[in-house]
Amino acid sequence: MTRLTRVIAPGSDDEPLPDVDMQATLGALTLPNPMMTASGCAGYGRELDQFFDITSIGAVVTKSIMMSPRSGRATPRMAETASGMLNSIGLQGPGIESFMSRDLAWLESRGARVVVSIAGGTVEEYARLAQKLRVSAAVSAIEVNISCPNVEDRGLVFACDPGASSTVVDAVRRNTSPGVPVFAKLSPDVTDIVNIAEACVDAGADGLSMINTLLGLVIDTDAMRPHLAGVTGGLSGPAVRPVAVRAVWQVHQALPEVPILGMGGIRDGHDALEFILAGASAVQVGTTLFNDPMAPPRILGHLQRLLADRGFSRLSDAVGHAHQPVPAPVYSVIDVDIANEPESAGAEG
Amino acid sequence: MAAVQVRGEVLSIRRAGAYHQLTMVAPGIAEQVRAGHFVALAVGGDHSSMLLRRAFSVYRTQDRGVYGGTVEIVFAEHGKGTHWLSRLRPHDVVDIAGPLGRPFALPKESVTCTLVGGGYGSAPLFALAEQLRQRGCRVDFVLGAATEERLFGVLEAKRMSSSVAITTEDGTLGDIGRVTDVLPAIFERTGAEVVYACGPMGMLQAVAELAQHFGAHSQCAVEEAMACGIGVCMTCVLPVVGDDGVTRMLRSCVDGPVFKGERVRWSDVGTIPDDTHGAPVVVPPASGSVGPVGSDNGSVGARS
Numbered sequence: 001m002t003r004l005t006r007v008i009a010p011g012s013d014d015e016p017l018p019d020v021d022m023q024a025t026l027g028a029l030t031l032p033n034p035m036m037t038a039s040g041c042a043g044y045g046r047e048l049d050q051f052f053d054i055t056s057i058g059a060v061v062t063k064s065i066m067m068s069p070r071s072g073r074a075t076p077r078m079a080e081t082a083s084g085m086l087n088s089i090g091l092q093g094p095g096i097e098s099f100m101s102r103d104l105a106w107l108e109s110r111g112a113r114v115v116v117s118i119a120g121g122t123v124e125e126y127a128r129l130a131q132k133l134r135v136s137a138a139v140s141a142i143e144v145n146i147s148c149p150n151v152e153d154r155g156l157v158f159a160c161d162p163g164a165s166s167t168v169v170d171a172v173r174r175n176t177s178p179g180v181p182v183f184a185k186l187s188p189d190v191t192d193i194v195n196i197a198e199a200c201v202d203a204g205a206d207g208l209s210m211i212n213t214l215l216g217l218v219i220d221t222d223a224m225r226p227h228l229a230g231v232t233g234g235l236s237g238p239a240v241r242p243v244a245v246r247a248v249w250q251v252h253q254a255l256p257e258v259p260i261l262g263m264g265g266i267r268d269g270h271d272a273l274e275f276i277l278a279g280a281s282a283v284q285v286g287t288t289l290f291n292d293p294m295a296p297p298r299i300l301g302h303l304q305r306l307l308a309d310r311g312f313s314r315l316s317d318a319v320g321h322a323h324q325p326v327p328a329p330v331y332s333v334i335d336v337d338i339a340n341e342p343e344s345a346g347a348e349g
Numbered sequence: 350m351a352a353v354q355v356r357g358e359v360l361s362i363r364r365a366g367a368y369h370q371l372t373m374v375a376p377g378i379a380e381q382v383r384a385g386h387f388v389a390l391a392v393g394g395d396h397s398s399m400l401l402r403r404a405f406s407v408y409r410t411q412d413r414g415v416y417g418g419t420v421e422i423v424f425a426e427h428g429k430g431t432h433w434l435s436r437l438r439p440h441d442v443v444d445i446a447g448p449l450g451r452p453f454a455l456p457k458e459s460v461t462c463t464l465v466g467g468g469y470g471s472a473p474l475f476a477l478a479e480q481l482r483q484r485g486c487r488v489d490f491v492l493g494a495a496t497e498e499r500l501f502g503v504l505e506a507k508r509m510s511s512s513v514a515i516t517t518e519d520g521t522l523g524d525i526g527r528v529t530d531v532l533p534a535i536f537e538r539t540g541a542e543v544v545y546a547c548g549p550m551g552m553l554q555a556v557a558e559l560a561q562h563f564g565a566h567s568q569c570a571v572e573e574a575m576a577c578g579i580g581v582c583m584t585c586v587l588p589v590v591g592d593d594g595v596t597r598m599l600r601s602c603v604d605g606p607v608f609k610g611e612r613v614r615w616s617d618v619g620t621i622p623d624d625t626h627g628a629p630v631v632v633p634p635a636s637g638s639v640g641p642v643g644s645d646n647g648s649v650g651a652r653s
Contacts, residue, residue: 040583047580047603050351051446063583069627071598074620078576078584083398085576089583092598095627229619237400290577291391291400293446294354 017301018308022315024058024282026259027206029141029181031058031113031282034272034315035300038263038286039064039117039143039185040089044103045110051293055111057300058282062103064119064145067128069095074229079218084237084265085287086216088230091119091148096132108138117185118172119145126168130175139180143261144172144205147187147212149234159187159212162199173204181206183261186247188240189215193247194254207259208251209284211244237287241265245278252279252320267295269302276303276315277322352579353377357445359437360419366498368469369435370408372421378447379410379418384477385570385607388420388447389578392430401576402446403430404602406547408472420445423472423501449578450606453477453545453568459485463541463565464510465528465556467548468494469501473570477545478509487511489539493528493552497521511539529555536563543568546610550618557610567610573601588614588622596625 024034035057042048045060054060072092079086093099107114116139120126126144133139146168147159158164165184173182184200186193188211197208213234220227244264252260262280265287266272272283283303288295312318357373364370378388389402405422412418426435437443453473456462462481464474471492478488490506493516500522506513514531515523524531529552535541536559546556547570560567576582580603589599590612598621599605614622621628 041581043581043583051354051579071621071625071627071629072583072586075584075586075618076574077586078401078574078582080399080401080576083400085400087576087582087584092583092586092627238398287400290402290582291397292354292444293577293579293581 084239385452470548554615
């Protein structure tokens, strides 16, 4: 554990962590803590294992995997933006066969808990991916990426349509072992995210992941052309966090029993706590990994301290806490004294 | 080798022509660096709005000293991130990840080597030259830049090589022109068997092609835009032909930054060549298919 002591950013120190039960309950799935990597920002775990022990966090969420190998989009694939970035990777990956024999096998041998993110161009592809993964005991949950913005045709983003979302989720749920929860990853680029969330849950989703990136565009003012080869890309990082917290808030309010994985610009424990208070049962760290590959244990420790500071002995008690009505203010004699203060102060001067 | 992330401390920062030379105490990294490795620096402090790491070749290292191992980089100020770096002062803290990437491959025998650096791309070549000379290799340098103040390490190159050729595009030092204008004569004179190059993509392509023409091996360190430097963001890819003859989009941060020059499809950088492993298959749109359900993702990723 020596490498965990080289923690560098704010929100952590070397003092022992306070006693808080950090267990995260996501329907049938229980994780020792609520910290996950976000899909597409952690590869398949191997690179990050140099920087922190990947078995110490709740789960590693893999980069979205498809049936066939995929080259992704042309470069430039990214642009830095204020407190964020735009990416246009286009789901580059080795395909399910290679993923299972090499990457998933490695994660299993390493002892990491794994959430496999899957992406398809058709409903059939999603169903076949789920079938393939059925044989693996290493899969703790499946995250269905129906919301990648980096496809050529926006009409193909399933998460923009409740009917399409529902069809995909239903296909994945029916082809997945009953004990393995299925999470649908939603796009914030919709008019009513609650509508999509309800469609996914009705189709059998055990939980929801929010949010995927927002569709954005950066123009290179020297070239006077779009900066990304793919023209548009997905915006992520702290810049999108209020949008993500809003989405979690709305969906938790409408569907309080449905577990939510919250993500979008989480950089420290306060950010993670916002998501928990808004209704997320666990959190994922994505773009921050590019800035700070040791972030997950740092943020987890910070979150644990913040929960203790606020009197929580269990993480689960804080989930959705911000929805509780504010207690009515109580006026006391002291308030009256303060109200009279200017007069008496003036008399003294 | 395992990359580590450390909170480094600035030991010194000084001007070197048009560039900045930054020396940082980076224990755990310095000891592991080999020529061609790079480091990725977080910029702007702990609460920075600039999230992406900046990657720099390591110029030189000292394993240990009064302050512990040090890592030195050379950079040009050309954006907000490098501007922040240029304002660092001794004792300031820098978050450093490294050593990253694959270093230069060294020849097993004492062969004749030409080292080509464009601008501050020459930075990793001096540690390399030292290692080559220890193996009994002949080392010739070619350094090129737009103008004299954008050359880096001319004196150092002279100290450690058999010959140094200089080119500047404005003729302020050495021959007027580019490194590739003088390279053929050097191949002919020295019979170089290996060329090591670091600099802009266009230069690397020209050097790799010349090396191939003269039957020499080339080792090119590429400069691709990166977000993380550690292999997880997938932004720094370029088309590279593997041992099996198949082109793949490889990450320059973990599969490079040093590639065999003849393996990189230089003219296709910035595109997905049609024969790339996993390249999009162009599917004619099926008539009547509307919306996501049942329609194929016939995306065309390749752009010219």
